[in-house]
Amino acid sequence: MLEGNIAILGYGLSAIGPGIGIGLIFAAYINGTARQPEARSVLQGIAILGFALAEALAIFGLVLAFVFM
């Protein structure tokens, strides 16, 4: 038996988009590193920056889930 708050579902929904986005970013990073291993250090910074920016929506979702609880 489970009792809870609908706001948590909102967090789940808001995590879908960033999940796909972050997956694409790291897929591109791994591809790039596999093709050209010496570019790794350059790509790493870009990948992590993209990851941090794509994550924003999921973070809003998490915070709002607790705000509306």
Place this chain on the structure above:
Amino acid sequence: MSTRVLAAGGGEFQPPGTNSVIYPPFVAGITKPMVLLVLSIIIIGVFFWLALRKPSLVPGKTQFAAESTYDFVRNTIGRDMISGKDLRPYLPLLVTVFTFVLVNNVYGFVPFLQLPTMSNPGIPYGIALVVWLVYNAAGMSRHGAFGYLKHQTSPPGVPVGIKPLVIPLEFLSNILVRPLTLSLRLFANMFAGHLVLLVFIMGGEYLLLHGGVLGMVAGPVALVLSIVLMFFELLIQFLQAYIFTMLTANYIGGALEEEH
């Protein structure tokens, strides 16, 4: 918290929630995060003072640690984001932000402290406010107040017809939402990490004590996994300090760069 999960063994399991990062004051309104915050300033100050008190050409262990922290921020974060001579004046800020956020995050891993200070939203808001003031002031002193707003809100090469749409959106994302996402990113990551650990530890304990036969098996597994997760959290804690500093540098660099 209204969320309750009924477990098989009877009795109620109270899952950890927002309450688990709010601590009652010890004396006169002084809480655990406040003490940790002051402690972090002392740790960083004493560390750098000890390391660089008598700098030598061939560095000792502490001096090497301090110098590689500085090098790390300068070479892997600063140089990518802020171009050329502009980096020098902002390097102290970047090193300060990096060490401050890192020490406060790693508290989550230190036994007996076990609380990342940044899991309390007030503290990231404060740092993000400082960063917001710095990058806006930097941009305004470089381009002038109006020129800076134009620089941040209307990217070059946008057709005139779309400008009424682009300018409010860019203003929203570059000026208003940036400090919010910057602080919430740090807060939410630390808070979620702290909560996941609490769920594993408290849930494991509950299963072990009240979970019946199945709980006797699942409880210890959860407790062992909580130790694994703690090391994973250590990675996240470092990564968040890195990301926070990188975004700070990125915002400052973006505000300073010339029009193309």
